[in-house]
Amino acid sequence: MDTALIVGGTRFIGRHAVEEFLDAGYEVTIFTRGNRENPFADREGVEHVEGDRTNDSALALARERADPDVVIDCVAYHPRDVRAATEVFADCGAYVYVSSGAAYGREVVPKREGETPLHDCTPEQAADDSMDTYGPRKAEGDRAVLAAAERGVRATSVRPPVVYGPHDYTERFDYWIDRVLNHDRVIVPYTSLRHLAYVGDVASALRTVAEAGEAGAAYNVGDHTLPTLPEWVDLLAAEAGREVEVVRAGPRELSAGGVEPADFPLYRGYPHVLDTHRLEALGWEATPLAETVAATVEAHPDGAGREAGPDREAEERVLGVLETF
Template sequence: MRSALVLGGTQFFGKRLVQLLLDAGVEVTIGTRGKTADPFGDRVQRLVLDREDAESMESAVEGKSWDVIYDQTCYSPQEALDACYLFSGNTKRYIFTSTMAVYDGGTAQKEEDFSPFSYAYSTGNRREYPGIAGYTEAKRSAEAVLFQKEPFPVVAVRFPLVIGPDDYTNRLRFHVEHVVREQPIGISHPDTRIGFISSEDASRFLFWLGTQSFVGPINAGYTGDISHRELLERIGHIVGKEPLIIEKAEPEHQSPYSFPWSWSLDTEKARSAGFTFGEFDQMLDSLIRTYAKDAV
């Protein structure tokens, strides 16, 4: 991998990915709307583009090619279709950031539990897919477009919930702050289980995929999962406070992890291919302590 285009790359684990690529001597181009500053200075090239505007995309990438394209900003099948047209013949490898949400609820979901190769996809834009159900359908259909059209070798990385000190969504921070401040947390199904990965491991995994040759869907994440109740009890143990779990709460106190079903992944395929994920317990406890200090 001598050159890479990162669609995204200015926030969260995308920013970490860009740094890893630069550290490895890869020539990096970032493609964004140009509205978020980044710390990379003249070490990267930049394209200003709008994923929802195919003409904007075509104007930005015309005449250019990259060994690997990392797509972190595709949120609709129409955007996937545009990518198939625009990047056909212009990349050797396309790594699409997907999600565990493509699976129906359940723990230890395997790659074959959702097949994009036979999925009857829709072709709407991202505004036609609101909410969790819409997000699920958009990512399923985007995967289906990429694998069924297959104008270039494609990998779809199915990530669980991503956490880290650079997580701008503050979803885990929400839980820590509520426990520290002894505020109630609304969770309708506290015993459903969820899987995680750190932003550090997510970026390492994406970088590693750029050096591999296999294609198809692949799960990423820590081994195992944790229930909402277990997560809050763990926070409570670390901060010395009892979590207050209620079934319904005002919107500002409703858990962003309050899914009605379990969602976690089997990552044997990635581990068998040679990737080693970090230790969940150590990372989670460290992050909880960091958030707890900030919440006081």
């Protein structure tokens, strides 16, 4: 039986990756610091190694304990993490780094692997922890993967955009579910097209790339179709059986509530679209939106995401202004 080591396997993408590899018949070991509840504590076929992934000795211990054929690295947030992991796991059958669509450094539609330039990353950015440097850090991690592949390591990367689905601790998508479930009128800022990726599809992409990906290559992953933000609200309302009016507002109207378009979760002024043909060529397929929306709405915890965007009082002020037009 094949074995998989998931570096970070208890929260979101990693949690779904564990399920994906278990369903495919792998024995799975998760490697975490042990700071959060382990949902697989009593699960047959899942072992847990506790340690800090920024400690190279701890990574080596995880390798020895798991003896993995496949390593899925869900929590490499700095280039050093990727460089260390590709050294420690150099002899494994596959190392897959969870990168990000934010690694792309040019706004074009769509963004293509090997064609669209990545962000540069300075030494200062590489060591930073802020969201301002997230894209550059992920891009430098991708370059570390390529360098490892040139040394003979079967290292690859997967680049998702914003990910949604059950167990999403960011609550960005949950904000819109909460609005749909609790309000008849939902404000959506004008013009927003952002590629999203269902978490189950990211997990299946990780396994697909581990089993069939080309060393040194990066693979975009995302939903097969791209609803606009108002269309997402309509999809959520249909799934929840709610009649919801989508109220579109521009910067001038939103200013009445003291908010800006960027204050709304998932808003993006310039379209963010990833070309997924390279991944699809490996046999990967995205889950239909009807299924992803149903699973995400069903898993939505009551009240989750309510504070992830503008408060309702500010939205009510905007609605009041719109009614005077």
